[in-house]
Amino acid sequence: MYVAVKGGETAILNAGTLLAQARRGDPAVSEVSVAQIAGQLRLGVARVMAEGSLYDEELAALALKQAAGDQVEAIFLLRAYRTTLPRFGYSQPLDTARMAVRRRISATFKELPGGQVLGPTYDYTQRLLDFSLLAGGEAPVVAEAAQPLPEHLPRGIDLLGEEGLIEPELPPPGDPAPADLSREPLSFPAGRATRLQNLARGDEGFLLALGYSTQRGYSHTHPFAGEIRMGEVALEVVPEELGFAIQIGEITVTECQMVNQFAGSSTTPPQFTRGYGLAFGEAERKTMAMALVDRALRCAELGEEPAAPAQQAEFVLSHSDNVEAGGFVQHLKLPHYVDFQSELELVRRMRAAIASAQPAQEQTA
Amino acid sequence: MSATGYNFAYLDPQTKRMIRRALLKAVAIPGYQVPFGSREMPLPYGWGTGGIQVTASVLGRDDVLKVIDQGSDDTVNAVNIRRFFARTADVATTDRTAEATVIQTRHRIPEAPLAEGQIMVYQVPEPEPMRRLEPREAVTRTLHALADYGFMHVKLYEDIARYGHIATTYDYPVMVNGRYLMSPSPIPKFDNPKLHRSPALQLFGAGREKRVYAVPPYTRVESLDFEDHPFSVQRWDEPCALCGADDSFLDEVVLDDAGGRMFVCSDSEYCASRQHAGHTGPAHRAQRGSLAAARAGEVGIEQGKPVPASNDTASARLGRGPASS
Numbered sequence: 001m002y003v004a005v006k007g008g009e010t011a012i013l014n015a016g017t018l019l020a021q022a023r024r025g026d027p028a029v030s031e032v033s034v035a036q037i038a039g040q041l042r043l044g045v046a047r048v049m050a051e052g053s054l055y056d057e058e059l060a061a062l063a064l065k066q067a068a069g070d071q072v073e074a075i076f077l078l079r080a081y082r083t084t085l086p087r088f089g090y091s092q093p094l095d096t097a098r099m100a101v102r103r104r105i106s107a108t109f110k111e112l113p114g115g116q117v118l119g120p121t122y123d124y125t126q127r128l129l130d131f132s133l134l135a136g137g138e139a140p141v142v143a144e145a146a147q148p149l150p151e152h153l154p155r156g157i158d159l160l161g162e163e164g165l166i167e168p169e170l171p172p173p174g175d176p177a178p179a180d181l182s183r184e185p186l187s188f189p190a191g192r193a194t195r196l197q198n199l200a201r202g203d204e205g206f207l208l209a210l211g212y213s214t215q216r217g218y219s220h221t222h223p224f225a226g227e228i229r230m231g232e233v234a235l236e237v238v239p240e241e242l243g244f245a246i247q248i249g250e251i252t253v254t255e256c257q258m259v260n261q262f263a264g265s266s267t268t269p270p271q272f273t274r275g276y277g278l279a280f281g282e283a284e285r286k287t288m289a290m291a292l293v294d295r296a297l298r299c300a301e302l303g304e305e306p307a308a309p310a311q312q313a314e315f316v317l318s319h320s321d322n323v324e325a326g327g328f329v330q331h332l333k334l335p336h337y338v339d340f341q342s343e344l345e346l347v348r349r350m351r352a353a354i355a356s357a358q359p360a361q362e363q364t365a
Numbered sequence: 366m367s368a369t370g371y372n373f374a375y376l377d378p379q380t381k382r383m384i385r386r387a388l389l390k391a392v393a394i395p396g397y398q399v400p401f402g403s404r405e406m407p408l409p410y411g412w413g414t415g416g417i418q419v420t421a422s423v424l425g426r427d428d429v430l431k432v433i434d435q436g437s438d439d440t441v442n443a444v445n446i447r448r449f450f451a452r453t454a455d456v457a458t459t460d461r462t463a464e465a466t467v468i469q470t471r472h473r474i475p476e477a478p479l480a481e482g483q484i485m486v487y488q489v490p491e492p493e494p495m496r497r498l499e500p501r502e503a504v505t506r507t508l509h510a511l512a513d514y515g516f517m518h519v520k521l522y523e524d525i526a527r528y529g530h531i532a533t534t535y536d537y538p539v540m541v542n543g544r545y546l547m548s549p550s551p552i553p554k555f556d557n558p559k560l561h562r563s564p565a566l567q568l569f570g571a572g573r574e575k576r577v578y579a580v581p582p583y584t585r586v587e588s589l590d591f592e593d594h595p596f597s598v599q600r601w602d603e604p605c606a607l608c609g610a611d612d613s614f615l616d617e618v619v620l621d622d623a624g625g626r627m628f629v630c631s632d633s634e635y636c637a638s639r640q641h642a643g644h645t646g647p648a649h650r651a652q653r654g655s656l657a658a659a660r661a662g663e664v665g666i667e668q669g670k671p672v673p674a675s676n677d678t679a680s681a682r683l684g685r686g687p688a689s690s
Contacts, residue, residue, distance in 0.1 A: 009444050079405040083380075084371065185400040185575035188503040314501050324573045327410030331490070334412065334442050337616050338435045338472045338631055342534035342553045344617065345599050350528060 023068045037061035046252070046281020047071055051322060052078030053182060053201045054085075055251050055280050072203075076323045082182075090180075092236040092245050096255050096278075099231040101149055106156040107225040108259055114153040119230060120282075157226035157257050157274070166259065166272040188314055195297055195317060196290075200279055202320030204286040210296075210310045211289035219296045219308035222261035223275065230254040230282055254279055256287035260295050265303055273302060374421040374454040380404055384422040384577070388568060391579035396541025397509070398492050403575040413446055413471060414572030416488035420450065420469050423484060423568070429457045431465035436473035436614065436631035443471070460634045472535075474556040476613045476635040479565035481582065487550040489571040492578060494538045494548040514546045517589060525594055534599065540587045541580055549586075555598045555614045560586040605630045606648035608639035 024031065038045055038061035048060040052075045060078055067073035103119025106112055118124075160166040178193035186198065199207060214221055232252055236245040256277035264270035275295025277287030296310040309315055319325060372378065380402075387401035406414040424430065430450055434443035438460035446469060447458050459465050462477040469486040479485065495505050498516045508516065517538055524532045537554035541547045549560055550569060560567065560580060567580040580586055590596035604611040606627040613635055615628035627648060630636035 008439065009448065012441060012444060012448075076405075076409065080407040083404040083406070084375075084377065086377070183402045185402060187400065188501075314503065318502070323405060324410045327412060327414075328490070328573055329411075330409065331411030334471075335435045335440050336472070338553055338614065339535040339551050341614075341616055341631075342555070342599060345601075346532060346534045350532075353529070 023066070032065065034058060034061045034065055037064050043282055044069070044071060046279075046283055047204060047286070048074045048078055050280040050283055050286065051075045051201050051203065052082065054078050054082040072322045072326050076326065079323050087183075089237060089239075091248075092238065094233045094235070094253065096229065096233055096253070097155055098152055099229060099233045099253075099255075100151075100250075101153055101229055101231040103231065104153060104227065104229040105225075106227045108227075109156055109159070112156045112159070114150055117149065121284075153229075155227055155229075155257060157259055157272075160226075160259070160272060164271065167262075167274060169274060186317060188317075190313055190317060192294075192298065192301075195313065196276060196278070196294060198317045198320055199277070199290045199293055202290070203322035203325065204283075204289070206320050206322070206325075207289040207293055208285060210316060211292035213308065214292050214296050214310045219299070219304075219311045221258075221275070221292065221295045223292055223295065224259045225288065226257040226259035226274075228254070228256045228284060228288070230284065252281050254281065254283045254287045256284070256291045258288070258291040258295055262302060273298070371453055373426075374424050374450065375407070376404065376418065376421045381422040384418055387577050388419065388422065388579060391568070391577050392566070392581050394545070395580055395584050396545030396547040396578060398571075398576040398578045400575055401577055403572045406572065408445070408449065410573035411490060412442060413469070413488040415570030415574075415577070416469050416471070416486050416572075417446060417449070417570075418572055419486045419568050419570035419577060420467060421454070423486070424450065424454055424456060424467060426454075426456065428466045429459050429464055431459050431462065431468045432470075433468070433473060433475065433632075433634075434471040435616070436475070436635075437633040439633060461638075462634060472551050472553075473614065473631060474552055474559045476610075476630070476632045477638075479559075479563055481564040483565040485563075485565050485567045487552075487567065487569045489548065489550045489569045489576075490573075491536075492548055492569065492571040492574050492576040494536075494546050509545060512544065514540075517546060521589060521591070525591070531590070531594065537596075538589050540585075540589065542584050543587075546589075547578065547580075547586075553599060553614055554588065554596075557586070557588045557596070558598065562586070601628055603628055604646055605636060605639075606646045608636045608644045609646040610636065610639055610644070 035058075038057045041061070041064065042057075044064055045057055045060045048063055048071060049055050049057065051071075052060060052063070054060070056078075059081065060074070063074035063077040063081075064071070066077060101114075101117055101119075103121060104114065104117040106116065157166060161168060172191070172193075178197065179191075181194065181197045181201075186194065190198070213219075215223075230252070232250045234247045234250050236247050238245050254277075258275035258277075260273045260275055262268075262271055262273040273295065275291035275293075275298075277290030277294065279286050279290070293310055293316060296308065297313050297316060299306045299311040304311070306312055374381075376384070383402055387399045391397065391399045403415065403418065406417055408414060408417060420430070430447065432438065432443045432447040432450075434440040434446075437443065438447075450456055451458055462468065462475040463480070465483065467484045467486060468475065468479075469488065471488040474485070493502070493505050495508065495514075495516055498520055499505050499508070508514070521531050521533070524530065533554065535553045536548055536551040537557055539547050539549050539557060539560060548569075549557060562583050562585065563580070564582050566582055569578045569580075571577070588596040599614070601611075601615050605613060605615055607629050610630055613630045613632055616631045617626055617628055619626050629646075630639075
């Protein structure tokens with residue numbers, strides 16, 4: 001007797017065991033440790049932390065290990081874990097002007113106070129496979145700078161602000177508390193703080209493509225990389241019982257400030273406008289793309305006609321999350337026999353109707 | 366906290382309270398989509414996270430849970446979700462519709478009638494019935510506020526103009542309590558009449574889209590139609606091959622690559638309990654190995670017999686008088 005196609009509990013358990021075996025790989029090769037992943041695959045870990053919205057290198061590395069290196073799966077694992085954590089409160093705003101900078105560059109000024117700091121970057125490497133890494137090598141010795149960087153490095157594009165050439169970056173009237181997208185659903189129209197939150201945990205590939213599209217004529221915003229900086233910033237909270245800020249640690253972030261042209265309007269003289277990007281860890285590509293998209297999404301506020309995909313907030317913000325997108329695209333793997341059966345019945349009936357040149361009639365219920 | 370290290374039914378009490386508040390609002394405004402702070406769940410978005418969050422929020426220790434997907438208790442996703450709750454909430458599970466107090470479903474409503482006190486939880490991929498006609502949420506919310514559903518009526522009308530009938534077979538839009546247009550989730554339109562004045566509380570959860578909505582017990586749920594094109598449901602020319610039911614939704618099962626196929630109940634529990642009660646279908650009567658031959662013709666029911674529907678069939682006349690079916 002026929003038994004309907006069923007995936008029993010045993011099959012699911014067996015699939016899980018196969019997955020664990022595939023993840024481990026050849027047992028003759030030593031297992032990669034979470035510390036190795038956190039220490040040596042730091043950029044992969046940073047992306048998982050940023051899009052997983054949880055700053056924890058060890059857990060992000062664990063997620064990457066469990067996901068066999070699949071970033072989107074690792075991001076999903078971290079997000080699902082994050083949901084279960086209690087919320088203690090919110091930190092004070094980060095002051096990136098007081099960042100312990102490891103990298104800081106500007107494409108708009110040849111020289112700026114504090115200087116250009118290249119830091120650990122792939123930018124000027126020649127992309128030749130380094131076969132010496134096949135063997136494993138010694139840790140390089142890094143020469144120390146003659147003098148330390150100043151503790152306070154002003155942001156490069158703030159220099160433009162002194163002349164009124166760039167729009168001021170001020171809190172909105174009344175300085176309302178921003179929405180928390182991890183607790184409240186996204187609603188439209190979405191304010192800039194909400195949009196930036198969405199983009200900060202948005203999929204890097206999606207933002208990259210959208211940002212790229214703005215450079216190819218789909219909403220051109222004439223961007224310049226005003227400043228990109230990466231380093232450690234202090235995280236401060238104000239415990240209720242103390243009433244003043246205390247530092248609870250520091251995190252690595254990358255910040256990108258784009259400078260964009262703006263022709264001006266009847267009320268505003270021509271000036272430069274801004275696009276902003278920020279993400280956990282070393283995430284330059286992500287923050288640059290984010291800044292381009294942020295500026296494109298400000299079209300309404302700046303009186304630009306929203307025509308390109310990157311300017312349409314609902315389109316961008318509703319599709320940026322790779323945990324949502326990955327789940328829904330892949331849900332097509334789930335059985336759909338019932339819906340498909342309904343469609344099959346309809347198509348057969350419509351074909352039969354055409355064959356008999358009679359309008360299709362359904363029995364009414 | 367349970368022995369698993371997680372909260373009862375996974376979600377923390379504050380999150381459950383937030384979802385219950387949203388559900389109360391949803392029950393108070395039947396068919397209205399209530400935004401809620403949907404959480405990432407340990408199962409992927411699109412795989413029932415909305416339904417899971419709703420179930421987690423309403424589940425108590427004494428509840429008996431049934432989970433179905435495509436009408437069956439044994440499809441992989443149903444097994445997985447049932448396992449999730451058995452593990453995190455340690456509740457009793459069942460495949461008997463009548464025994465369950467909470468039934469989470471994807472794409473079907475059980476064939477056995479529901480009763481007062483039962484809660485149906487639907488997994489919803491796209492809560493907005495007009496989404497494919499108007500992608501912008503800001504616009505669709507306004508249309509709901511104004512009860513301006515002309516879009517949907519025009520779409521259905523265009524179907525009729527093009528094909529001679531409405532070409533929507535599942536996720537067929539319904540009007541709830543005469544006010545809100547609602548997606549019944551991708552159930553076949555065959556199941557739509559079961560939504561109407563159901564004695565059970567019906568809750569809908571869309572996790573990825575962060576919406577919940579509800580149909581309280583005994584609420585009017587009318588499938589959109591026109592006076593001259595009344596709402597109708599799918600029918601089959603043969604009964605279930607296994608249990609002989611001629612009133613259930615049938616899945617087509619391909620038996621070989623020579624066109625052999627048979628039709629069996631999509632509701633596996635309904636089919637099994639009928640067989641247990643001694644009902645048989647054509648596949649039983651045919652000898653083993655010749656199922657394909659058992660297919661057409663030998664069926665002991667009148668060909669083309671309409672699927673019996675409830676006397677109280679919901680056929681909206683778009684406000685133009687009572688149903689005439």
